[in-house]
Amino acid sequence: MMAPMRLRPLAALLLLAALGIARAEDQGFTNRATELKEKGAADAATVATLPENTPVKVLARGGAWTQVEAGGHTGWVRVFHLRFQGAVESSSGSGLASLGSALGFGSSSNSQAKLASTGIRGLTTEDVKNANPDPEALALMQSFRADRPAAERFAKEAKLAAAHVDVPAATGKGDSR
């Protein structure tokens, strides 16, 4: 596991499947001094200590730990000890114009009509405001709903097991509401 290059191809493939394949563009920096670990675990051996702002190339993700290449070493760092910035040019700038608010509803509110350099046009606030409502598309979308048994079968197929998880007590200002 620590030296993927020594694994046989099949094992390496399985390893990749298990760890997740990083997006090719993933390039980040450490956001504080942090340890590069041999494995994704706090008690694993330390390969190197990386100063703040060390450039890293992401190789794979593993929940709390991210496998990276940094300064000629390969190892794992805590996911929250990395930062990423807009280093990747997108081929569809119009859509990405609203990325800062992605996942926040209404986020396109400030993304006025924009055309990407490639000419691919995303959804704008004006598009939405001026649209003719489409009740047929609504009905079609609702026809794809999953019922409980379907969702349960789907979860079972992937061995997704429901767990009891309480919402942890307040840890930040976002919990104030």
Next chain:
Amino acid sequence: MKRAGWILVGALALAAGGARAIDFGSLINQAIDTGKALQEANHEFTTDEEVALGDGLAAGFLGAAPLRKDPELQRYVNRVGKWLAMHSDRPDLPWTFGVVDTETVNAFALPGGTVLITYGLLKRLGSESELAGALAHEIAHVVKKHQLQAIQSDRNSAALAGLGKAIAGEAIARRGNDPVGLKTWGANAGVELLKNGVFLRPLDRSMEYEADKLGVVIAARSGYDPYGLVGVLEMLAQTKSDGSGLSVLDTHPPPADRLAELEGFVPLVEREVSDPKRLQARFRKAVGAAP
């Protein structure tokens, strides 16, 4: 102001012709009531009202961004979404998930349990746990009724004051037919909330952070890796806009701030789960098969 509204709407109804006046009267009353209800900060929406509003909003969105023509993909996203929603505090809403065909990277939660995710976002995700992270964030907004709270906030009072008139006006302009074939006043109110821009205003930061955290919990309860949303935010953090959308960063928490909010939180959730799943292969099969 409200009285003037009544008079205006009444005049419009008369102008539209006497034969349908009774229908108009009923419609106008409902429309005005809708406008009033939305203006009352303390108005408790019934689930039916909330669902109807969401239907109108969804119909409007779908008029601008069509559904992705891939039934298998739509069903896949609905199964992930429904499974997540079953582990929320509002499992019995008519949860509906739709992939809309636009390059814009975003997802939208609508009152009543409809969640739209753009194909632009979907194709940038790397696993089902990341999809779960994104959908669970939106589910959390619905569970907490963030959109309803935002609609009813003071800053929208002027826009809402005209809402009933707008609905009635639309109906009258189309000779009394249901303006968009959505049947209920609530749905037509949803359409108007989209047209007048009220629904497109950003939520408070605190609501976004709350949805991030509750979303992480919902994903974990459903058996997914609680770090799914973290992966999504990392992807967003390193995706660069064309430079013209920076104003959005002024009104929404930047991904780095959202990650900072989650740093102390996700490990607490992680402790509670065993054998969480990321499911890259199933995700790739479902999304990669898309035309």
